[in-house]
Every structure is written in structure tokens, then in C-alpha cells.
Amino acid sequence: MAPAVVSGLLPFCVYLLLTSGAGEAGKLLVVPLGGSHWLTMRSVVEKLIQRGHEVVVVMPEVRWQLTQSLNCTVKTYVTSYTLKDLNREFMVFAKTQWKIRENNLFYLVMGSSRGIYEMMFSHCRSLFNDKKLVEYIKQNSFDAVFLDPFDMCGLIVAKYFSLPSVVFARGVFCHCLEEATQCPYPLSYVPRSWLAFSDVMSFKERVWNHLIHLEERLICSYFLKNALEIASEVLETHVTPYDLFSHTSIWLLRTDFVLGYPTPVMPNMFYVGGINCQQGKPLSKGVLANFILLL
Template identity: 30%
Template structure:
């Protein structure tokens, strides 16, 4: 009897599985490289496990995206230049050199100029990628004939946005950044009085001077987008879709924004109905470590383990800084696992293990983990928060300082900068402060409890909404049409001016009438006297 029930159960499961596969959708994915691909790949595997067919658009010079995978097929577009390790490494070296110099208005201007140049070149490469794709008639016909259900893209570059328009497909974002900056800034009301701009290093509690600084950063971001980024994408739109198609409309018109933050991490702010928060979707309970790592971790005894990683983009720091860091680690009783690809530091201690790669999520979830020395990338920060591990932050560029600041404001991290890490024992003192002050761990574990206390996991939430868009051929009912309004209508400038004009007419018309009547009387009196 039990065997019959077991057979029935298995048949039901097989039917359900085959039904899911039969009803699986076709998803076209245009991802970003580096750490952005790492979390997109997790979403791809989850979509594949639910029976969806996934196709990834990549270049022939792709950095992270492999051509062969059991979870997706690839379409490879030939290019002569690509966003890869060599491209990003040269930028990071220049930024580190600038940041290590004397702090001044000139260094700030130099840093902004370097970032402007990097952004311009990155989007120039992406526009060339899009141009090559749209010029390939065979490829575009093939994509049209494939009848995809939607395009899923990371809008930190605009290729996927324009491709979705070309194919007339619903558009879903796996998003934190868009081509013009932080994603919320393009779609939701964003008062500068309490919403800090990326790069400003500000929290949501600002003094008058800080609000002035925030306004300056807003102008910088708008200038960067208006003069360096948006025109490049608009030129592609003009060439292939016509000048009546505005890139900014395509960007803001996505059906769904799967936002890679949540409000345990992000400062509270206005949002929109088609923004779905999936912060930490890449996080999961720790799996067993490889044998050699588990043995090293267990050898730490009661002191525990520290890990250090500067993420995908930053593979190595200048030699003098790495020697300072290695010497600081050597003074600690903890064991240290350090992801480092440069030359072996001369001051490396016996307690430090250097690796090319580490299972970061699994290490952070290990009971012996005490501290995470991190650069502040979104993935690493969220994994630390998920597992409740306090952080010593060493930001290098872009949003990393701002990410770490959000942890610092909640008492779960302390920060250093590149130009101070090698001065006056700052690095070792920062580590000892976080290790010896219990509030850091307590605060981070509180954030972990808040983050985990959800009715559905962030990944399952993301999958539901992707499938929702596929079932309903979009999500237009969640999307505001405000982006189609001219700025003067959006801010009701025309209404205010009309109201003021009406008030002026109502106020001054009687005065004009009275003045006219008085003048008439005066004229009559003069006439009578004559």
C-alpha cells in the first residue's frame, strides 16, 4: 500500500515537473560583467531550475560569462573592445593614486575627471556593442523569430534596454545602478534634503552644509549623464529607431525593477509600485567548506577567523599597502584568509592564508567567523549582513564608501580610506576595535534578523515577479507614466504659472478699470472747464 502511494506521489511530481517545463518561458538576458554577472548567474540558475529557457547575450571578449553552461545558451556578438579586467584595472590604479595624494580641491576634481572618463569609455564600448548587434540583420531576425517572453537586463549599461525596445518585449531589470546613477533617482521622487547621492558620502541626516554638498553631487551626476552618457545612447536610438524614440523614455519605461537592496540596508525613501526589493537574493545558508579550508579555520581555536576580499574588480593593491595590511594581520591571534592576487607580501605572517578565490558566502556563515575586511561591494555587504558578521570597510571607488556608510550608520562597521590605511596603525586599530567592541557584532546580527524575517525569500520573490510579467505580457498597471511628461508638467510649473496669471488678472483688472474710470472723469472735467 505504501509502495503504491509512493509511486502515485512520484508520478504526480513527474507530471508537475513536466508541466512546469512545458509552461516554461523563454528569457533573453543581457547582463553586466564582473560582480554583476555573479548575482545574475544565480538568478539564471534559479530560472533554469523552474523550467525556463535562458539565452544570454555576450561579447566575444567576455570577461566572466562562459560560452558553455548547463543553465543557459549564449549568443555571442563580435566586438573589438570590451569591458573586462584590463579596462577596469587601469582605472582602479589611477583612482588609488589620486586618492593617496593630498586631499584638496584639485584631487577631488582629478578624481571626478577620472570617473567621468571611465564612464564615458565604458558606455562608448557598450554603444558600439549595441550598434554591432543592431547592424547584424541575421541576428536580429533570429531574435525576433525566437519569440522570447521578456528581456531581463542589468541597466547599468543600456544595451539590453534598447534591445527590448527593438524586439518589442516586456523589460525587467536586475538593478541597483542605471546608466545615469542609482536606480531610484530615475523612477521615484527623490528629495535631495534626505536622499544622499552616490559618491557624496552622506547619510539621510544632513546638515545645511551637507545638503549643499548633496546638491553639488546631484549637479555632477546630471552633468555626467547629460553630456557624456545619455547622448551616446541617444545616438544609437536615433540611428536605429528614429529621433522620436528617446533613450530616457526607454530607460524609465521598464515593466519591473528588481532592486538589489532592501530597507534593512538602504535609507528609507519614496519608491514606486513596480520596484520590487530583492536585496540579498544571492545569499544562502553556508555549505561545508573544502577540506583544506575547514582544517585551517578549525586551527584558529577560540580566536576565530577573519577574511579579507576586495571583490571582483580590485584584485590587488599597491605593494606598500599590502605589506602594511599583512603586518597588521600578523599581529593578531586570529587566523586570516585573504583573497589576494598580487605579489606575496614580505611581511606576511604564519596566521595568514592567501588564496586566489574563496567561498565567501560559506566562510561568512561559518561559526568561527569573527570579522570581514571588505571593499564595500553590494554583494559582499549583503552577505555579511545576512550572516551577521561585522565589517571593517576599505572602499576603493564608486558606490563602495556609500554602501559601507550604511552599515556604519547602523553601528555594524567601521571605515578606513585608501589614503589612511597605512598610517599610524589605523588598520590594525580598526580591526581590534571591531573585534573587541561587542556592539558591532550585536548590531550586525540584529540587521541579519531583520533581513531574514520575510514571508518569502528575496530570490523566490524575484522569480515570482519575473514569471508574473511573463504571464501577463508586462506589468503596465504598476508603471507610472510620469516619465512621458515634460518637466514643467511633472513639477506643475505650468499649473502654478497659470494660477499666478489668473490671480494677477483678477487682482489687477479692477485696478486698471478704476484707473481708467478716474482718467475718464479727469478728462471730462478738463473738457467742461474749457
């Protein structure tokens, strides 16, 4: 069952994202991730702006694809690395991916360059080192934070300023989704995403599924270490992944339920599959006529 606080925030967040009209507009803080993640999130942000919502996007000065051409307020902050550093570490990371075994979390996280992850996580420390930006966010009464959870910075911002948060993601690493939402995810029936098992597993596959789950826990503590250290510094207390992800009010999952394994869905989880796809054109009358004849 979702935390009690979610029940009060859920109607408002859905209202904020789905309603239109300036008279119903809200004030939204957007904390995106650069690169391909932003290309999808940007389409949603643009639609929110068109519907009259007041949007403020917070982004690092060194970034991929994050442009300032949006018709909204954009706030930037200085990072500890340059674009050249970021590109170099990404090339090391990309070359490593060609050498690893497919669908293996251990090789994906431990076998690739740590530099790219450390840079992605470290920019959140730079955000909170910018005292003027922190004060700006504090003084502006935002209704919610719209964020990409991969670098965890948006989650830290939402927790620090005690704001409702709307997560926009294809998926979440390290079993954080099912634990944060308290969504049942029995290992005897639901394979881990890195395995090629079906939802009907043999006894041997179920045992292997449990072992992979244990491996994930060990690896994820290492993978998220830097981000959690930054979160602990900012929030001035020991922070776990559950502390950050469980603060989420709305989960917008950029996929479709038919693409995954059959699992329960909590009330604050919404599938928004197809949002990545190009808008299809209506079929011509000739194509429709031929299709009808085939039937």
C-alpha cells in the same frame, strides 16, 4: 505613479520569474553584462532554467566571465574590439581608480579612462549590426528581457523589440532609477549616494546635496553620450535616458532597503538583497545552546 502599461505587465513578469514547473514556463531573452555583474545574474538564470523556463542568452564574443556552459541557447555576436583591447583599457581604468578621490562621481567618470566605457557601450552597436541575430530575436516570441542596465544594451533591445523588461541591478547611475520609476526622491531629505551625509541634513548639507545633483546631471550627459547615440541610431529617433529606463517593467534591486536611505518604493520595485551572499549553514546544536545561555 508608475506608467499605466506597467500595471498590465507587472503580474506577468513576476509570475514568469517566480513560478516553477514546465507547464508554467516562459520564454526569456537574457542580455547580461560581463565580469562580476554576470557572476550574480548567472545564479538567477540557472534557477530560471531549472524551473523549466526557455532561456536564450545573447552575449558578445569578446567578454569577461560570460561562459557558454549554461544549459540553454547562447547567441554570440562579433565585437569591434579584441579581448586584449578590453583588458588593456580595464587596466588603465583600474590604475586610475587608485589615484582619485573616494566617492566622487566627477573623478570616477571624467578622471578615468574613457576607453573602457566606450567599449562597453559600443558592443550594442555590434549586436544590431548582426542582422541574423536581430532577425532571430524578432522571429522568436520572447515573453520578456532579463537584463543588466549598466551598459544600457538590454534596455535598447527591450525598447527595439517592444518587450517587457526586468532589470537586475545593485543600483543605477545618474538618477535614472528615481526618474524612470517616478519615485519621489526629495533632495532636501535624501542625500545623493556619493555623499556621506545622513538622512537628517543641516541646511548647508542640503544646499550641497542640490549642488551635487546638478553636477551629476552635467557629468551624466557626458558619461551616457555614446550609449544614447547608439540607442538613437538603432531606434531611429532621439533617445534620452528616461526613454530607455522608463520602459522597464520590473526593477529587481540587488540590495536591501536597510542599506540605503529611507525613500518610497514604487509597486514595480523589489529588493532582492542577499542574493550575492553564500548560502549560510545551519548552526550546530552546541552553538545554539551557548547562544541561548548568553540570552
